[in-house]
Amino acid sequence: MLDILAWLIWLSTLMLLFVRYLHQAVWVVAGTSILLSAMSFVLFIETREGGLLIAALLTLLVKAFFVPGYLLRTLQKVGRPLETVRYLGRMGSLLVGLLLSVIGGRLFSTWASRLALGPLNGPSTPSLEHTTAMGRALGGTDVLMTVALIVLLLGAFMMIDHRKVLMQALGLVTMENGVVLLATSLGYQMPFFVELGIFFDLLVTIVVVGMLSYQMIEALGSMATDRMQRLKG
Amino acid sequence: MMNELIRLVWITLAQAFVVLFFSPLFNGVIQKTKALRTGRWGAPVVQPFYDLLKWFKKDVTLAETHSVLTVCVPYAVFTLMLLLNMSVPMISTAVPIAWLSDVFVFIYVLATVxxxxxxxxxxxxxxxxxxxxxxxMMLNFFIEGALMATLLVIVYAGGTESLALSIVTYGKVTNLGISYFLLLLAFFLLVVAEMGRIPVDNPDTHLELTMVHEGMVLEYSGRYLSLVMWTQMMKSWLFASMFVNVFFPSWDLSKALAAFLIGQSNYETVSFAGTVLETLLGTIFLLLKMLALGIIIGWVETTFAKMRLFKVPQLLGAALMLALLSFLASLTP
Amino acid sequence: MRSAQSTNCPSDRMYVAPRSSRLWAGFVYILFFMIYAASFVWLLTYLSSSSPLSHRSDILFTYAVLPDVYWTVGLDRLSAFFALIIVFLGLIVQVYAWGYEQKVGGFKGFFEGLLLNAFIVSMLLVVLARDMFFFLWAWETMSLLSFVLLMKKGDEPAVAKAGTLYVIMTHTATGFLFIMFLILARLSGGSTFPEMAHMRFYIPPSLAAGIFVLAVIGFGTKAGLVPFHSWLPEAHPLAPSHVSALMSGVMITLGYYGLLRIVYDLLPPAPLWWGILLMVIGAATAFLGILYGLTTSNIKRFLAYSSIENSGLLALALGSAWVAKAWGADELAGTFIAAFFFHLIVHALFKSGLFLGAGVIEHVTGTLDVDKLGGLMRRMPDVATMMSLFFATMALIPPLAGFTGEWIMYRSYLDLLRVSPDVLGKMGVLMPILVLAFSGMMTMGLALKHFALIFLAAPRSKEAQTAYPASIFMRLALYVVAFFLLVLSASPALTYHLSASLALSFGLMPREPFFTEFFPLWLVTSIPVLLLVFITVRLKFGRPKVVHEPIWACGISPHPHVQVTSYAYSQSLALLFKRILGFKIVYRRVSSEQVDEDVKKYVPVRLFHQSKLKDWAYEGLYVPLARYIVRASERIRRIQSGNVQMYLAILFSVLLLLLWWISPRFWR
Amino acid sequence: MNCVLEAGLLIAIIVLPFVTASLAAMRALSASRDSVQIIGASVLLLLTLFAITLLFKRSGEALVLLPGWLALDALGAFMVLLIALIGFLATLYGIPYMAEEFRAGRFSSSAYRRYVFLFHTFLGAMITAALMMNLGLLWVGIELTTLISALTVSFYGRPTSLEAAWKYVLMGSVGLTLALLGLIFLFVATTNVPELQGQALDWQLLHETRNLLAPNWMMLAFVLTLVGYGTKAGLAPFHFWLPDAHSESPSPVSGVLSALLLNTALLGLLRMLSIMPDTLLAEAHTLLRTIGAFSLLFAVPFIFVQWDIKRLLAYSSVEHMGIIVLALGAGGVSGTFAALLHMFNHSVVKSLAFFSAGRISQVYGTKRIAQIKGAVHAMPFVGGVWMLAMLGAAGTPPFNVFLSEWLIMKTLFTEGHVVVGTLMVTAVVLVFAAFVTVTVRMLYGTPETKEGHASPSEARGAGGVPERATRLLGGTSLWMGISFVVLAAYVLIGGVVVPSSLTTLIRWAAELL
Structure with a gap:
């Protein structure tokens, strides 16, 4: 179940590399976030840890509803559908994304499985299996971890590849998704305050990004990063 | 002690007389040689002396813009040149003014002039x-450098820093060999240069393209001109006499001859009369040597053409190199 | 008090700020005058009373800036000696500055007075510092303050350029000193000089050599050694004259203070090649320094070149001392050290005198260009007399102290020639002798040229014609310097004993002075002979009847512009050394408007002549280096392209690189 | 009683800036906005000083508000002191500066209120971050500072300032995401330490049990936080946002960004470094030295050829951050001590530099170095201060920065890092060369006017240089003058006399790590 969710997240991330319009991308992100939230919920059912439920709810609230809603509103202010622009083109980006996924998958899966198996280097290295509740509950940790790292990688690639401000912001969100996924896979047990803080932060980031992109459209009439190369040297 | 003092006074007077009187004559000898070589009879040998006296008697015309320096300098250079002449052995091994004959002081006083x-x-x-x-000043730059090298070789061979002592001892140093001849050549070039003679300078010309020393004294007249010209003649005399005394010494000869004439076999303790005799003999030998040198220089002047000014440093550089080679040769037996 | 209202040229030059507004500045000068006077007396008694063999590097007190960063202050004979010179010049400068800075009043004058004295005090701190932090602190503060003083006239592009060059070069040199001291600190584990001195014999030779080279570069830049000299002829002439005097008189010698301190206190005994290296650099500096001075027509610039030359002579003496020591001639080594200090004192005196005098000339005529001066002898005979004394000392005219210092060196070289073990050594020793001779002769020619162009013949410009009498305070300063210089010349033994005692504190016993009789003998022989000649001529031929006529100028009436110019005078030598100087002459026709009406009728073809001197170290080393750095910088700057994707790509790839770096622990 | 006092004090310190921000931004109080700001900032400074006296009374033991969450230890106290001090001076400077911008019609009155609000919130966020004893919350605090300051960077709303803000937010967020990843790995590393269960990111506990943490995971976490916080702290090659943000924001903010924000990011790095297991320290130090030396050297070309004053100063910040990290990489208490002292000195000198540069470019109406000439005549006081700041920032004696730079060089050399030390000397010398050239070019010469060149005295009244610049203190108003004088005085004196209380505080902080 978790593995399937993870692969779905990966697929939706790949889609981000392929979409044609910005508002479509926002919808895809919203979908990814729902998947993430669902994952947390599944974990909650398996482990009965209260934190996970809150995480699921927060993810749903913030990432699936609030952020996309805000971004869509920003996009609506422009009044016309905006196209995504990439350095490598749509197919090229998709190919590179697939390539990254394959390479990253190979690298990370061996690493992640070793990680999950037990002591690697010396006595003080933790073995996830017997230290965390999560570790005990999960069979598919290594898949989750692999996917998380791939998503991180794809997010980074997205930010480099895309030439529209908003897509870069979505890349950032994707990276954060990856981090959250990883945290989940490793046994998400951060203190409640911290978790809350992180979510709050994400929220503010997106708001700031949205504000900036809105201002940018007003000031520059575009969200293309090509227009933003005045500050040099 | 008293004896020493009297002897010193005698030598001082004798040498001063020789320098003051014979330096114009030396010039006259050269002029005469040149005249004869160019098929003229020329002025008498004592003509430079007459010239000096004539200028002394004349009135003085000076530039409007001159300062006190113009009238002070002739006296100063005359004095200094006289002192320099007194600081080297000329007619006997004794030196009137010993303190000036340190080789470095000598060179720098010369430059001061x-x-x-x-x-x-x-x-x-x-x-x-x-x-x-x-x-x-340009020539001086090269001349003094070469002079320093040349005199250093002499002084180094003499084993002291005193030029006066070294002039006496240089000729006595045996097994100099090739070094001696190299230095002789170097010194001869320097003598020519210091005297302001062809091929370095032409003292007879008053053409702005060629003159060096004559240009400097162009605005002088009367007694000041006379003093300056006399200074120049004394300078020639100084170098010429140094040259002949270093390379063709006759100290022992005159000393021995004086001892023989006076009847003393041991010429270390000559009496006052012996000293007088020795200086007289020394003077005669010196004059003979100088006459020969004067003729040679006159001959050189009429044989060679004056060099272009910018070629002169090469000549002096050659002198410097010769001196250095001579030094090297003296080190390697 | 003169009024400021009139606008024409000479009165503007004569403007004096109201005395009441200058009170504050005066207060500063008087205060520091008293401080320096007291310390001068105290230092003299210290130097005369303390034993030459007393322990060096005595620490007086320590102040902790931070728990382990100190200001350690100490005084030994070496420091006291340099402090004495600094304080002496400080005294003179206080008097001089009051006359020189007449135009500045109020707070500005006060501030500038403070700045000047801060500079002097920072030099004092340099010689008193006994630990590396404080030393570098004081050293760099000194450089910075001299830069600030220099930038007083910073609005002129030339000054701004020179100041920038100066401060950059000196700071770069200090960078070398930083590295040197830090390596020393690492080797010795201490930071004060006495602590470091404990370990000096344990420093391996190769490291000691490296430290020595760093020290030569670092201190040599301050001392103006070739090829680190390029800043000196630019910066020294442009500073106010009393600052130039301080910079040339003492500041450059502080480079030697540092070198002495390092080599004698903190490093193992100097091997032969250190001495040879310093001798070669010194010889090159002495010769090239004065050679570069050939073509300049700015007095202060010429004086700066002469400072380079003299600095080279100091290096020569120091290097020779080490060579002599390495050849086992301790007495000779001591004599060289004594000659070094002797020349240092004399140079400090005559060079500051010359700079102060040049300042007077600039003050009264408004120009430093000798081609515009002339005939000042009649307008200010006292300044001319004193300047002739300074110039003569510089030109090594015999009975004066300048010659005496050189004489000691010559005599020592002659002995070194005899001491040296092999043919190569002997031929090598000839080199410094010839360099001394050649540079000495060149100095003579240039000194005489500058003196003559400034003071003799007819004025070449309106400025020189309308020169007004200089302030008494400025002349007073000159009188004092001249007086001391005469004393030094008359009794060189006094100076020599001081120098010898300093050499003694380095453990080297110099020989007895041989020149004590020189000055009196000179007097008793030359003066009577001169009088004799004069009286004889007078008695025989009577008073001369003098007629004053214009000079002969090929039939036309002479004009001041017909007189020789600075460049023309030394052109023949300059042309001969064209290769070395990298010298270029540019002739071009100028349009007739540019030519002075007076000149027009004498000069049929109007040619403009310009000579370009190329400082090979500057053109061949520093300019290409700077150009390279700028070009490389411009290339690197392209990374900041404004493209955020690129930034992110760099960020991620560096992250991957770092991860790859630590990855071995995960793939094991 | 004492406990309550402490708690109240800490709460006040945290809350006060936000209160100041809200009050000053209120429309009703816009008449007395300046006084509200000044009172707020000065009370904050006083409270901080009071808290530090309390800290001194207990000889360095932390003041605790919430155990494990909020406390004021020596390091935090040092940071808060820095923030309160520079914040206070920046407020003083900002009042006349922004008033003049406002008069010039660069922004609306509501924007002015927004600025005031953001400025003080920014200070508050940094103080909050400094007080966080939990690494997760520290991360949150730092992220918050990014977001708030991004809004101040984009304050003018010009295309370029939006661009700068965008790059800043994007790179800062990416960096902080990586730091968060690092924190997660840190969390992994703690999982087999029983003491840490449930308190996983408590710095105090982590510090105590640091040798029990899993070394490999710690290394991974360290690299990620180094890159993450390093991006925020402007270490090369993650610094690309920095010159843009610093040059585009209003000058008071530029000063604060450079003097405080970068240090706050370094605080995260410091806290992370201090919990590294002892066995990893050598490797971590090598990493730090590499990055530090690289930043140091990388900044040089940008400083060498630069046309914008504020960008110049921004690159100088990159250089100084490199120096600080280098000092951290030198290791030991002495290295940390030197790093913290350098942080302080750099903050003072760099805020002074940004403030004076801001004033000069305000008067001249340009940030281009080539267009600014003769500043020392047009505005002698500010020109002098600018020269002081530049020479100080270049690390020359006798100014304060030299002291800490010397300490760092000495530490590097005595610890055996001769090559890195030599590189540092080289870079410092090169930076000095560039700074002097720029300073001389700006200060001297004839100011350009609209009609062309004019003599300095003429230019005072003429077009290029406004008339008001010629008044006392070069047109600086009282508040601005005070901030200049205070900072300049410390730049001048700080190389000779360092307050012993400051050294004690720094020593405690260094020993804490």
Missing amino acids: VVLLALAALDQGGGFGALGSSRE
């Missing part, structure tokens, strides 16, 4: 004086 003359040349504000002064 040049500097003073060059300064006086600039004082009048004329174009020619400055021209001569400029050229003189």
Whole structure:
């Protein structure tokens, strides 16, 4: 179940590399976030840890509803559908994304499985299996971890590849998704305050990004990063 | 003690007389040789002396813009040149003014004379004086450097820093061999240069393109001109006498002859009369040698052409190299 | 008090700020004058009373800036000696500055007075510092303050350029000193000089050599050694004259203070090649320094070149001392050290005198260009007399102290020639002798040229014609310097004993002075002979009848512009050394408007002549280096392209690189 | 009683800036906005000083508000002191500066209120971050500072300032995401330490049990936080946002960004470094030295050829951050001590530099170095201060920065890092060369006017240089003058006399790590 969710997240991330319009991308992100939230919920059912439920709810609230809603509103202010622009083109980006996924998958899966198996280097290295509740509950940790790292990688690639401000912001969100996924896979047990803080932060980031992109459209009439190369040297 | 003092006074007077009187004559000898070589009879040998006296008697014309330097310099350079002449052994091994004969003091006092003359040349504000002064300082730069090297070789061989002692002892140093001849050549070039003779300078010309020393003294007249010219003659005399005394010494000869004539076999303890005799003999030998040198220089002057000014440093550089080679040769037996 | 209202040229030059507004500045000068006077007396008694063999590097007190960063202050004979010179010049400068800075009043004058004295005090701190932090602190503060003083006239592009060059070069040199001291600190584990001195014999030779080279570069830049000299002829002439005097008189010698301190206190005994290296650099500096001075027509610039030359002579003496020591001639080594200090004192005196005098000339005529001066002898005979004394000392005219210092060196070289073990050594020793001779002769020619162009003949410009008498305070300063210089010349033994005692504190016993009789003998022989000649001529031929006529100028009436110019005078030598100087002459026709009406009728073809001197170290080393750095910088700057994707790509790839770096622990 | 006092004090310190921000931004109080700001900032400074006296009374033991969450230890106290001090001076400077911008019609009155609000919130966020004893919350605090300051960077709303803000937010967020990843790995590393269960990111506990943490995971976490916080702290090659943000924001903010924000990011790095297991320290130090030396050297070309004053100063910040990290990489208490002292000195000198540069470019109406000439005549006081700041920032004696730079060089050399030390000397010398050239070019010469060149005295009244610049203190108003004088005085004196209380505080902080 978790593995399937993870692969779905990966697929939706790949889609981000392929979409044609910005508002479509926002919808895809919203979908990814729902998947993430669902994952947390599944974990909650398996482990009965209260934190996970809150995480699921927060993810749903913030990432699936609030952020996309805000971004869509920003996009609506422009009044016309905006196209995504990439350095490598749509197919090229998709190919590179697939390539990254394959390479990253190979690298990370061996690493992640070793990680999950037990002591690697010396006595003080933790073995996830017997230290965390999560570790005990999960069979598919290594898949989750692999996917998380791939998503991180794809997010980074997205930010480099895309030439529209908003897509870069979505890349950032994707990276954060990856981090959250990883945290989940490793046994998400951060203190409640911290978790809350992180979510709050994400929220503010997106708001700031949205504000900036809105201002940018007003000031520059575009969200293309090509227009933003005045500050040099 | 008293004896020593009397002897010193005698030598001082004798040498001063020789320098003051014979330096114009030496010039006269050269002029005479040149005249004869060019098929003229020429002026008598004592003509330079007459010239000096004539200038002394004349009134003085000075530039409007001159300062006190112009009138002070002739006396100063005359004095200094006389002192320099007194600081080297000339007619006997004794030296009237020993303290000046340190080789470095000697060279720097000599340079002071040049500097003073060059300064006086600039004082009048004329174009020619400055021209001569400029050229003189350029030549001086090379001459003094070569002179330093040459005199160093002599002094090094003498084993002391005193030029006077070394002049006496240099000729006595045996097994100099090739070094001796190299130095002789170097010194001869220097003598020619210091005297301001062809091929370095032409004392007979008053053409702005060629003159060096004559340019410097162009604005001088009357007694000041006379003093300056006399200084120049004494300078020639100084170098020429040094040259002949270093390379063709006759000290022992005159000393031995004096001892023989007076009837003393041991010529270490000559009496006052012996000293007088020795100096007289020394003077005679010196004059003979100088006559020969004068003729040679006159011969050189009529044989060679004057060099282009910018070629002169090469000549002096050659002198410097010869001196250095001579030094090297003296080190390697 | 003169009024400021009139606008024409000479009165503007004569403007004096109201005395009441200058009170504050005066207060500063008087205060520091008293401080320096007291310390001068105290230092003299210290130097005369303390034993030459007393322990060096005595620490007086320590102040902790931070728990382990100190200001350690100490005084030994070496420091006291340099402090004495600084304080002496400080005294003179206080008097001089009051006359020189007449135009500045109020707070500005006060501030500038403070700045000047801060500079002097920072030099004092340099010689008193006994630990590396404080030393570098004081050293760099000194450089910075001299830069600030220099930038007083910073609005002129030339000054701004020179100041920038100066401060950059000196700071770069200090960078070398930083590295040197830090390596020393690492080797010795201490930071004060006495602590470091404990370990000096344990420093391996190769490291000691490296430290020595760093020290030569670092201190040599301050001392103006070739090829680190390029800043000196630019910066020294442009500073106010009393600052130039301080910079040339003492500041450059502080480079030697540092070198002495390092080599004698903190490093193992100097091997032969250190001495040879310093001798070669010194010889090159002495010769090239004065050679570069050939073509300049700015007095202060010429004086700066002469400072380079003299600095080279100091290096020569120091290097020779080490060579002599390495050849086992301890007495000779001591004599060289004594000659070094002797020349240092004399140079400090005559060079500051010359700079102060040049300042007077600039003050009264408004120009430093000798081609525009002339005939000042009649307008200010006293200044001319004193300047002639300074110039003569510089030109090594015999009975004066300048010659005496050189004489000691010559004599020592002659002995070194005899001491040296092999043919190569002997031929090598000839080199410094010839360099001394050649540079000495060149100095003579140039000194005489500058003196003559400034003071003799007819004025070449309106400025020189309308020169007004200089302030008494400025002349007073000159009188004092001249007086001391005369004393030094008359009794060189006094100076020599001081120098010898300093050499003694380095453990080297110099020989007895041989020149004590020189000055009196000079007097008793030359003066009577001169009088004799004069009286004889007078008695025989009577008073001369003098007629004053214009000079002969090929039939036309002479004009001041016909007189020789600075460049023309030394052109023949300059042309001969064209290769070395990298010298270029540009002739071009100028349009007739540019030519002075007076000149027009004498000069049929109007040619403009310009000589370009190329400082090979500057053109061949520093300019290409700077150009290279700028070009490389411009290339690197392209990374900041404004493209955020690129930034992110760099960020991620560096992250991957770092991860790859630590990855071995995960792939094991 | 004492406990309550402490708690109240800490709460006040945290809350006060936000209160100041809200009050000053209120429309009703816009008449007395300046006084509200000044009172707020000065009370904050006083409270901080009071808290530090309390800290001194207990000889360095932390003041605790919420155990494990909020406390004021020596390091925090040092940071808060820095923030309160520079914040206070920046407020003083900002009042006349922004008033003049406002008069010039660069922004609306509501924007002015927004600025005031953001400025003080920014200070508050940094103080909050400094007080966080939990690494997760520290991360949150730092992220918050990014977001708030991004809004101040984009304050003018010009295309370029939006661009700068965008790059800043994007790179800062990416960096902080990586730091968060690092924190997660840190969390992994703690999982087999029983003491840490449930308190996983408590710095105090982590510090105590640091040798029990899993070394490999710690290394991974360290690299990620180094890159993450390093991006925020402007270490090369993650610094690309920095010159843009610093040059585009209003000058008071530029000063604060450079003097405080970068240090706050370094605080995260410091806290992370201090919990590294002892066995990893050598490797971590090598990493730090590499990055530090690289930043140091990388900044040089940008400083060498630069046309914008504020960008110049921004690159100088990159250089100084490199120096600080280098000092951290030198290791030991002495290295940390030197790093913290350098942080302080750099903050003072760099805020002074940004403030004076801001004033100069305000008067001249340009940030281009080539267009600014003769500043020392047009505005002698500010020109002098600018020269002081530049020479100080270049690390020359006798100014304060030299002291800490010397300490760092000495530490590097005595610890055996001769090559890195030599590189540092080289870079410092090169930076000095560039700074002097720029300073001389700006200060001297004839100011350009609209009609062309004019003599300095003429230019005072003429077009290029406004008339008001010629008044006392070069047109600086009282508040601005005070901030200049205070900072300049410390730059001048700080190389000779360092307050012993400051050294004690720094020593405690260094020993804490």
